[in-house]
Amino acid sequence: MKICAFIPARYAATRFPAKLMQMLGDKTVIRHTYDNTVATGLFDEVFVVTDSEIIFNEIVSNNGRAVMSKRTHESGSDRIAEAIVDLDVDIVVNVQGDEPFVKRGPLEKLLRVFTDDAENKIQVASLMQVMTEQKFIEDANYVKVAVDKHMNSLLFSRSVIPFPRSKDAATVYYEHIGVYAFRKQALLNFTSWEMTPLEKAEKIECLRYLENGVPLKMVVTEYMGVEIDTREDLERAAKLL
Structure with missing residues (x-):
């Protein structure tokens, strides 16, 4: 089984332009991501895929592997x-x-x-972590996910899900961590589908799978660090580093 990691990298991020080229310690954010992915030793190959010559040059000039996109992409x-x-x-x-x-x-x-799916039933999987701080649960920058008892995704949203209507229920909130794994054909299928209504409304690409009847197998993990969406996130990341 050949396993490869790809790191999509846009320069013109909406909330925090050029965030991937911000310095975090002695390296840019994108180099930290690339170097740490390679350092896991889990992949046959690791690539950054970008539409930016600046990001492309940042990776290849530091002995990394990068691919320039040929077209404009939504996700x-x-x-x-x-x-x-x-x-x-x-x-x-x-x-x-x-x-x-x-x-x-x-x-x-x-x-x-x-590797444990002998019948090849699972097409897409992703990571999530338990959320405990109310300010992050209510923050639309943090994507939440609700799952069934088999840990298959039911819904992704920037809103608070589940909504705590009952104050007596023990409610667990999960943050979706934007790390996915796909079988190759599942990913190619994704690109053949039009953007779906919920995906357009929430700006969450994995909703396209759900709206086409493909659940994501969710895996609970420990805290992975800080996702850089805002300047405040970069400051938190610097402290963690």
Whole structure:
């Protein structure tokens, strides 16, 4: 089974432009993400996939591997799908470029979903972590996920889900961590589908899978660090580093 990691990387992020090129300690955010992904030792190959010459040059000038996108893409998954069309690969892992604290443990748990799936039923898997701070639960920058008893995704939203109507229920909130693993064909299928209504409304790409009847197998992991969406996140990341 050939397993490759791809890191989609846009320069012009909406909330925090050029966030991937911000310095975090002695390296840029995107280099932390790339170097830490390679350091896990889990992948046959690791690539950054980008539409930016600045990001491309940042990676290749530091002995990394990068691919320039040929077209404009709405999502990171679309960007990766273009890169893998002619690539011999079985499992594709999408590591978000703004996740500089990538570690082996969570990714290993994610990949185990596929290595343990003898019947090849699972098409897509992703990570989540328990949320405990109310300010983050209520923050629309943090994507929440609700799951069934088999840990398959039911819904992703920037709103608070589940809504705590009953104050007596023990409510668990999960934050969706933007790290995905796909079977190659599942990812190619994704790009053949039109953007779906919930995906457009929430700006959450994995909703396209749910709206086409494909659940994501969710894997609970420990805290992975800080996702860089705002300048405040960068400050938190610097403290964690």
